[in-house]
Amino acid sequence: MKNIFKLFSVVFLFGVFVLAPQIVSAAPGPAPTIVSANFTGPNQLTIVFSEPVTGATTDFSILNVQEMAIITHRQVTDLAGDSTNTLVLTFDGNALNTPTSDFGTIDINNTEGAKSVKSVSGGVDLVGGTYSIGNLSTIYVYSPCINAPGLYCGVNGFSTIQEGINAVTTGGTVRVAAGTYVENVVIDKTLTLIGAGADTTTIDADGEADFAIELEANGIEVSGFTLTGTSGNVPSAGIAIYQVDGCNIHDNIFTGNRYGMWLSSAEDNIITNNDASHNNQVGFFLAWSNNNTFTGNTADSTGIGFRIQASSGSNTFTGNTATNNIRGFHILASSSNVITGNTITDNSQYGMRVENNSIGNDLTENWWGDASGPYEENYNSNGEGQTLSFSNSNYNYFRPWCIDSLCHGLSSIEVTPDTLSTLFDNGGSIVPVLDLGAPQNETTVSVTSLNVNEDTTIKVPIGDINNAVNLPKGTIITKTDTENPTFNASDITASSVALDSLSGFAPGVVLKGAFQWGIPELGLTFTPGINVYIYVGTDLAGRTLSVLHSSSMDSGWNTNGIANPTCIVSEDGFCSFVTTRASYFATTAPEARHTSSGSSVGAGHGPVIVPITNTTPTAPVVSEISKVTQDLKLGIANADVKTLQLFLISQNKGLAALALSTHGATDYFGKLTKAALAEWQKVNGIIPATGYFGPKTRAKIKELGL
Numbered sequence: 001m002k003n004i005f006k007l008f009s010v011v012f013l014f015g016v017f018v019l020a021p022q023i024v025s026a027a028p029g030p031a032p033t034i035v036s037a038n039f040t041g042p043n044q045l046t047i048v049f050s051e052p053v054t055g056a057t058t059d060f061s062i063l064n065v066q067e068m069a070i071i072t073h074r075q076v077t078d079l080a081g082d083s084t085n086t087l088v089l090t091f092d093g094n095a096l097n098t099p100t101s102d103f104g105t106i107d108i109n110n111t112e113g114a115k116s117v118k119s120v121s122g123g124v125d126l127v128g129g130t131y132s133i134g135n136l137s138t139i140y141v142y143s144p145c146i147n148a149p150g151l152y153c154g155v156n157g158f159s160t161i162q163e164g165i166n167a168v169t170t171g172g173t174v175r176v177a178a179g180t181y182v183e184n185v186v187i188d189k190t191l192t193l194i195g196a197g198a199d200t201t202t203i204d205a206d207g208e209a210d211f212a213i214e215l216e217a218n219g220i221e222v223s224g225f226t227l228t229g230t231s232g233n234v235p236s237a238g239i240a241i242y243q244v245d246g247c248n249i250h251d252n253i254f255t256g257n258r259y260g261m262w263l264s265s266a267e268d269n270i271i272t273n274n275d276a277s278h279n280n281q282v283g284f285f286l287a288w289s290n291n292n293t294f295t296g297n298t299a300d301s302t303g304i305g306f307r308i309q310a311s312s313g314s315n316t317f318t319g320n321t322a323t324n325n326i327r328g329f330h331i332l333a334s335s336s337n338v339i340t341g342n343t344i345t346d347n348s349q350y351g352m353r354v355e356n357n358s359i360g361n362d363l364t365e366n367w368w369g370d371a372s373g374p375y376e377e378n379y380n381s382n383g384e385g386q387t388l389s390f391s392n393s394n395y396n397y398f399r400p401w402c403i404d405s406l407c408h409g410l411s412s413i414e415v416t417p418d419t420l421s422t423l424f425d426n427g428g429s430i431v432p433v434l435d436l437g438a439p440q441n442e443t444t445v446s447v448t449s450l451n452v453n454e455d456t457t458i459k460v461p462i463g464d465i466n467n468a469v470n471l472p473k474g475t476i477i478t479k480t481d482t483e484n485p486t487f488n489a490s491d492i493t494a495s496s497v498a499l500d501s502l503s504g505f506a507p508g509v510v511l512k513g514a515f516q517w518g519i520p521e522l523g524l525t526f527t528p529g530i531n532v533y534i535y536v537g538t539d540l541a542g543r544t545l546s547v548l549h550s551s552s553m554d555s556g557w558n559t560n561g562i563a564n565p566t567c568i569v570s571e572d573g574f575c576s577f578v579t580t581r582a583s584y585f586a587t588t589a590p591e592a593r594h595t596s597s598g599s600s601v602g603a604g605h606g607p608v609i610v611p612i613t614n615t616t617p618t619a620p621v622v623s624e625i626s627k628v629t630q631d632l633k634l635g636i637a638n639a640d641v642k643t644l645q646l647f648l649i650s651q652n653k654g655l656a657a658l659a660l661s662t663h664g665a666t667d668y669f670g671k672l673t674k675a676a677l678a679e680w681q682k683v684n685g686i687i688p689a690t691g692y693f694g695p696k697t698r699a700k701i702k703e704l705g706l
Helices: 161-167 417-424 639-651 655-663 671-683 695-704
Strands: 007-013 016-023 034-041 044-055 059-064 069-080 084-091 104-108 117-119 130-141 168-176 179-182 185-187 192-195 201-204 211-215 221-223 226-228 237-242 248-250 259-264 270-272 282-287 293-295 298-300 304-309 316-318 321-323 327-332 338-340 343-345 350-355 388-391 412-415 430-434 446-452 455-462 465-471 476-479 493-496 509-518 524-535 544-550 566-568 574-590 592-594 600-602
Touching: 130 161, 161 168, 161 185, 201 211, 211 226, 226 237, 282 298, 298 304, 304 321, 321 327, 327 343, 343 350, 412 417, 417 430, 417 455, 417 493, 455 493, 465 509, 465 655, 509 524, 509 544, 524 655, 566 574, 574 655, 639 655, 639 671, 655 671, 671 695
Parallel strands: 007 130, 034 130, 130 168, 168 192, 179 201, 185 211, 192 221, 201 226, 211 237, 221 248, 237 259, 248 270, 259 282, 270 293, 282 304, 293 316, 298 321, 304 327, 316 338, 321 343, 327 350, 350 388, 412 455
Antiparallel strands: 007 016, 016 034, 034 044, 044 084, 044 117, 059 069, 059 104, 069 084, 104 130, 430 446, 446 476, 455 465, 465 524, 476 524, 493 509, 509 574, 524 574, 544 566, 544 574, 592 600
16 A cells, blocks of 8 residues: 655754754645654653644554664554644553663554554654654643643643653653642652742642652752641651652742651762641651761751650751741760751750660750850769760760851860860860770870860969960870870879979070979970960060970970970060970070170070070060951951951960960961950950951950950
């Protein structure tokens, strides 16, 4: 039988299959063209024509391009045309829409005289044509679904989200228009689901379901929805993530559920900028889940804001807010999580509860609602912020904490020799890295290193004056003898030293001050260096002294590890220097003798090292601080920072200013500058004294006429 036909080829362009004519023969009327040909189900192919068509049962062949194998004569069990633009072909046998047959060609055969497709206008038969096919990469959901240019209901447009997910290709995108969709969505393939915005696009689970969205595949992205209305069995969550990894959930609202978000046995998911407020039990729930990242999320007015349980570890929570809940965070039997930089305020029972053998969680640098930090009955009983509670859990550190809501500053701590040992068990000022092979008991803390988490100052009284050592946050303390690195942290001491108890100096050296910090007879190394302040008396102000150290009291004096082995005594009588070694320190000068001319030179029991220098007092710094109008903070580098540093040095309000003076003015706002500024603010009544140079500090400078 003679057939008049037209051969078409579909080209994939910008997500749409467009047909271009290749072979043209005479036809009794205008022939329809194919707009798209796509899988819309496992055994279903939907072809959209440019005009209405009708269909009849026939055979079709599928050529799988990826495997280059032909699946011949797959019987069409249902061919629905019904005088519309859309032709739906349903095949028998195994699924065609599989990963190995996502793209290929379809051969519309004319076997045994059967007419495969006929156009309504003109009666043209589409027979013998071969067309490219593929899965849709972009699907649109809008209710009600209405055909529009480029959008065909049942092909790339649907009225329910689940239909859109079923139709889209793996790795594709489903875009959902604003509206409320009452359904329970299951996502079982990698794709991107995008709502028009959480304030306008809602998935309502309708009160009885276990979830509004459930993820059952890796690598899914979901954003722009409000998920609500779950109250069924566990998880009963706005979004449920079970045994799924690598998903990205962001910019959603989970509200009116039992659980806002539920993660179980899930790893490497990124949860960002979601609001899980006003849920019945938990905002964000994790169980048996590791290495997930939560950033910028909010849980307000919920039973528990964030619940981490059942051996969930190495998860990171940063920049989240837990307010007005019964408990802000609750950690049970979960270890090595990082919960830092969060706002935890106004929760009625606990800001945070840690229990059931939860070990080694980093709880530092959070804002607990007050500059004094969280109330913790054993380690910070003077804290007026949220309550932090521990039960049967060790090595969970919460120091330092933020001292203002924007965390412009962190807490610091001062101790005396009598309270020095508390630094190792007060919630994290100095954190021991334990030697787990060594015995541990109440009087022995065997470590290979100590990490300084909180800016720490040890003050040793000399009458009304204090010698001091300052350990900046981030300092690491190790034993100088690396071949036998373990030491007992509880042996670290700080004390004043009688000058006549020290010996072993070169002849002609006169001691002017001394201080002990570290472990006597044992060398310690500090990385980076620490700041030491030794009082030598105001009568030596402006003079240059030498600085020595040794691990013992009677020998081995040297300058190893001292950044600058000389110091210029400050007006208030301190010699300050930076060192990477401990544990005895001495400030010295050469012995003076009188010559026949009456002048003093070095003499006595040995050679003169350096004569004491009467340094001409430096002219007062003409401060230009009042001209600095910009805000300054940690990390900024410019000329205004140097102006601020010179101002703080000239003001000389304490140990931090001395340390800054020793370091010298630069144009970089670092930790020394921040500490010196906070020190100045505290002296001048600025609350909170955060070390942030802003409007309050400028106003105080103007008030003081500086």
